[in-house]
Amino acid sequence: xxxTEDKTKAKPGPTRRDFLxxxxxxxxxxxxxxxxxxxxxxxxxxLSNVRLAPSVIGEGPVDPLERMRAELARAxxxxxxxxxxxxxxxxxxxxGCHSCTVSCxxxxxxxxxxxxxxxxxxxxxTFPNVSKRFLPRPCMQCxxxxxxxxxxxxxxxxxxxxxxxIDYEQCIGCRYCLSACPYNARTFDRGLxxxxxxxxxxxxxxxxxDAGTYELAAAHEYGEEWPRDEGRSPVGNARKCHFCLHRxxxxxxxxxxxxxxxxxTYFGDANDPDSLVAELxxxxxxxxxxxxxxxxxxxxxxx
Amino acid sequence: xxxxxxxKQLSLGLVPWLLAAGLFGVGLIGLVQRLLTGHQLVDYxxxxxxxxxxxxYVYLVWLEVGSLLVYSTIVYLFNWNHSLSSIKAQVYLAAxxxxxxxxxxxxxxxxxxxRFWKTIVNPNFGSLMTWMVxxxxxxLAILLVKLYFVLKARQSGGTQYKxxxxxxxxxxxxxxxxxxxxxxxxxxxxxxxxxxxxxVLPLYFFISALVAGSALVTLLxxxxxxxxxxxxxxxxxxxxxxxxLGLLLFGAVAAAMNGLVTFYAxxxxxxxxxxxxxxGPFWWSFWLVHLGLGVALPVVLLYLRPxxxxxxGFAAGLVVLTFxxxxxxxxxxxxxTESLENLGEAFSGPGLExxxxxxxxxxxxxxxxxxxxxxLFLLAQHMLLTPRAxxxxx
Numbered sequence: 188x189x190x191t192e193d194k195t196k197a198k199p200g201p202t203r204r205d206f207l208x209x210x211x212x213x214x215x216x217x218x219x220x221x222x223x224x225x226x227x228x229x230x231x232x233x234l235s236n237v238r239l240a241p242s243v244i245g246e247g248p249v250d251p252l253e254r255m256r257a258e259l260a261r262a263x264x265x266x267x268x269x270x271x272x273x274x275x276x277x278x279x280x281x282x283g284c285h286s287c288t289v290s291c292x293x294x295x296x297x298x299x300x301x302x303x304x305x306x307x308x309x310x311x312x313t314f315p316n317v318s319k320r321f322l323p324r325p326c327m328q329c330x331x332x333x334x335x336x337x338x339x340x341x342x343x344x345x346x347x348x349x350x351x352x353i354d355y356e357q358c359i360g361c362r363y364c365l366s367a368c369p370y371n372a373r374t375f376d377r378g379l380x381x382x383x384x385x386x387x388x389x390x391x392x393x394x395x396x397d398a399g400t401y402e403l404a405a406a407h408e409y410g411e412e413w414p415r416d417e418g419r420s421p422v423g424n425a426r427k428c429h430f431c432l433h434r435x436x437x438x439x440x441x442x443x444x445x446x447x448x449x450x451x452t453y454f455g456d457a458n459d460p461d462s463l464v465a466e467l468x469x470x471x472x473x474x475x476x477x478x479x480x481x482x483x484x485x486x487x488x489x490x
Numbered sequence: 491x492x493x494x495x496x497x498k499q500l501s502l503g504l505v506p507w508l509l510a511a512g513l514f515g516v517g518l519i520g521l522v523q524r525l526l527t528g529h530q531l532v533d534y535x536x537x538x539x540x541x542x543x544x545x546x547y548v549y550l551v552w553l554e555v556g557s558l559l560v561y562s563t564i565v566y567l568f569n570w571n572h573s574l575s576s577i578k579a580q581v582y583l584a585a586x587x588x589x590x591x592x593x594x595x596x597x598x599x600x601x602x603x604x605r606f607w608k609t610i611v612n613p614n615f616g617s618l619m620t621w622m623v624x625x626x627x628x629x630l631a632i633l634l635v636k637l638y639f640v641l642k643a644r645q646s647g648g649t650q651y652k653x654x655x656x657x658x659x660x661x662x663x664x665x666x667x668x669x670x671x672x673x674x675x676x677x678x679x680x681x682x683x684x685x686x687x688x689x690v691l692p693l694y695f696f697i698s699a700l701v702a703g704s705a706l707v708t709l710l711x712x713x714x715x716x717x718x719x720x721x722x723x724x725x726x727x728x729x730x731x732x733x734x735l736g737l738l739l740f741g742a743v744a745a746a747m748n749g750l751v752t753f754y755a756x757x758x759x760x761x762x763x764x765x766x767x768x769x770g771p772f773w774w775s776f777w778l779v780h781l782g783l784g785v786a787l788p789v790v791l792l793y794l795r796p797x798x799x800x801x802x803g804f805a806a807g808l809v810v811l812t813f814x815x816x817x818x819x820x821x822x823x824x825x826x827t828e829s830l831e832n833l834g835e836a837f838s839g840p841g842l843e844x845x846x847x848x849x850x851x852x853x854x855x856x857x858x859x860x861x862x863x864x865x866l867f868l869l870a871q872h873m874l875l876t877p878r879a880x881x882x883x884x
Binding site for chain 1: 527528529530532534535536537539540599600601602605606608609612613614616617618619620623676679680681682683825829830831832833835836837839840841842
C-alpha cells in the first residue's frame with residue numbers, strides 16, 4: 188500500500204472546517220487546505236510529543252501549525268548541520284491580510300523603514316475584471332547568498348541550517364549587502380522610532396507613551412538582547428528576516444507562520460522527509476523567485 | 491633655468507578661498523546634524539542604499555587616482571616636456587586633498603563609522619569592498635611618501651630623489667589601476683542591479699578616471715605651470731588640452747556605444763534603469779550638467795581655442811566640476827528600478843521608497859567635504875608651495 192493510499196484511508200469524516208469550506212465554496216483552495224491536514228492524520232507526526240491545543244484534540248484534522256510544531260521539535264533534536272529550514276508560501280491561500288508583516292514587526296521590534304516580510308500586492312486586469320495577487324517576501328535564505336560574500340568584514344554568514352545570520356556588532360553599516368540582495372530583503376535601520384516619527388500627532392495619540400516604551404524595549408534577535416538606543420546596534424545596521432531564529436531555538440515557529448490566518452505559510456525542516464514542507468516543495472506547482480540568478484532560495488511558493 | 495614670479499602666475503585671488511570657506515561653513519551645519527542625528531535625516535535607505543555621498547566618493551576617487559595615473563604616465567612613461575614636473579607637488583597635493591573628503595564622505599555614509607577599523611582587523615578578502623579599503627590605504631601611503639619627498643626636494647632646491655620619485659610613481663600606477671578597477675568592480679559584480687552588472691564597468695570607471703584626471707592635471711598646469719609667456723607653457727597647455735579632448739571624446743563614444751547596446755539588447759530591468767538615467771528624475775544632471783557643460787562645451791572650447799591656456803584651463807575646469815554627474819547617473823538610477831514588481835508600495839516607511847533625492851543634510855555634508863578638500867589644497871599650496879614659486883626651478 189502506498190503512503191498516499193494510506194493517508195487517503197485515514198481521512199476522517201467531515202469537520203467544522205469542511206463545513207465552513209463548503210460555505211465559502213472555494214473548491215480549489217479547499218483541496219490545498221486539506222492536503223497537509225490529511226497527511227497529519229496519517230501518523231507522520233508523533234503526536235505524543237506535541238501538546239495540542241484543546242480545540243484541536245478530538246476535532247479530526249490537525250491544524251498544520253500543530254504538525255509543524257511537532258516537526259520543529261523533532262528537527263531540534265538533530266544536530267544543526269542536519270537541519271535545512273525552508274519556508275513554503277501558498278499564494279493561493281494568501282488573502283493579503285498582512286498579519287505576517289505586522290507580527291514580524293511586533294516580534295522583532297522593527298522601527299520605521301525596516302521590514303522583514305512585506306506582502307507585495309499586484310492588481311491583475313482592468314475594471315471590472317480585476318483580481319489581486321499577494322506575494323509575501325521574507326528573506327529567501329538563499330543557498331548561494333549574494334549578500335554574504337560582499338560583506339567587507341564578514342559580519343554576515345550562512346549557518347549550517349541554512350539561515351543567513353548577521354552579527355550586529357560586527358556590521359559596519361556599509362549597505363553593500365542591501366545592494367547585492369536581488370530580492371531587496373535587507374533593510375537599513377536608520378535609528379528612527381514610530382513615536383518620534385509621528386511627533387506632531389503623538390500628543391493626541393492614545394497610548395503614545397506606552398508605545399514609545401514598547402518600541403524601545405529590547406528585541407531578541409539571534410538570541411541576544413537588543414535594546415533600542417541611539418547609535419547602538421542594530422541602529423545603523425543592515426537587518427533582515429532570520430526565520431525568527433530566536434523563536435526556533437525555543438521550539439517556536441516563526442511569528443509570520445503562526446499568525447498566518449489563511450495557513451498560507453509553512454515552515455520546517457526539508458531534510459525531514461516526513462515533514463510538511465518536504466512534501467510541499469515536492470509539488471509540481473512549486474516555484475522560487477528569480478531562480479535564473481542561481482541563488483537557490485529556501486523560500487518556496489506554491490502557485 | 492627658468493624663473494617664476496607671482497605676477498606671472500595666473501591669479502586666483504580670493505575667490506577659491508571664499509568658495510572653500512563658504513562650502514565649509516555652510517556644510518558644517520550638515521555635518522553637525524549628521525553627527526547628532528545619525529542617518530535619520532537622509533533620503534537613502536533600504537531600497538536605495540547608496541546616495542550622493544557614495545557617488546561623490548567615486549567621483550573623488552576618479553579625480554584622485556586619475557590625475558596621478560595621467561601625470562605619472564605622461565611624465566615618467568611618455569617623457570613629456572620638463573615643465574610638467576614643476577606642478578608635481580600640486581598634482582600630489584591635489585590628489586591627497588581629494589582623498590580627504592572622499593574618505594570623510596564614505597565614513598559618514600557608514601552606519602557605524604567608528605567600526606571602520608574592522609575592515610583592517612577582520613577583513614573579508616572575498617569582498618571587493620575590502621580590497622577597495624586596503625588599496626585605498628596603500629595608495630594613501632604611497633601618496634604621502636611621494637609628497638614628502640617632493641616637498642623635501644623642493645626645499646633643497648635640487649633634483650634629489652628623482653629616481654625614488656620615479657619608482658614611487660611607477661609603483662603607484664598598478665595600485666591606482668587596481669583601485670579604480672576595484673571600485674568599478676564593487677558595482678560590476680552586483681547581479682541584483684542589472685545596469686551595474688557588466689564586466690566592462692571597471693573599464694568604464696578607468697576611462698572616467700582618465701578623463702577626470704587629465705582634466706584636473708590640465709587645470710593644475712594652467713593655474714600653476716611655470717612662465718606663462720613662454721612658448722613651452724602654451725605648447726604644454728595645448729598638449730594637455732588635446733589629451734583631455736581626446737580622452738573626453740573616447741569616453742563619450744564608449745559610453746554612447748554602451749548605451750546603444752543596452753537599449754538594443756532590451757533587457758527590461760536594464761533598459762528601465764538606463765531610461766531612468768537619461769529621462770528619469772535626474773535627467774537634467776545627465777543632459778545639462780554632464781553632456782552640456784561637461785562634454786559639449788569643453789569639446790567646443792578645446793577644439794576651437796587649443797592655443798589659449800585660459801580657455802583650455804576653463805574647459806578642463808568644467809570637465810572636473812561637472813564630472814560629478816557621471817557617478818551620480820551610474821549609481822542612483824540603477825537603484826530606482828524595482829527588484830520585485832510593486833515592492834515599493836508593499837510597506838511604507840522612510841527608506842522604503844524607490845525614489846531618491848538628496849536631503850538638505852546630504853547636500854550640506856557634501857558641501858562640507860568639498861569645501862574641506864578645496865580649503866586643504868589652498869592652505870597647503872599657500873603654506874608649502876607658494877614660497878617656492880618665487881625661486882628657480884630646474
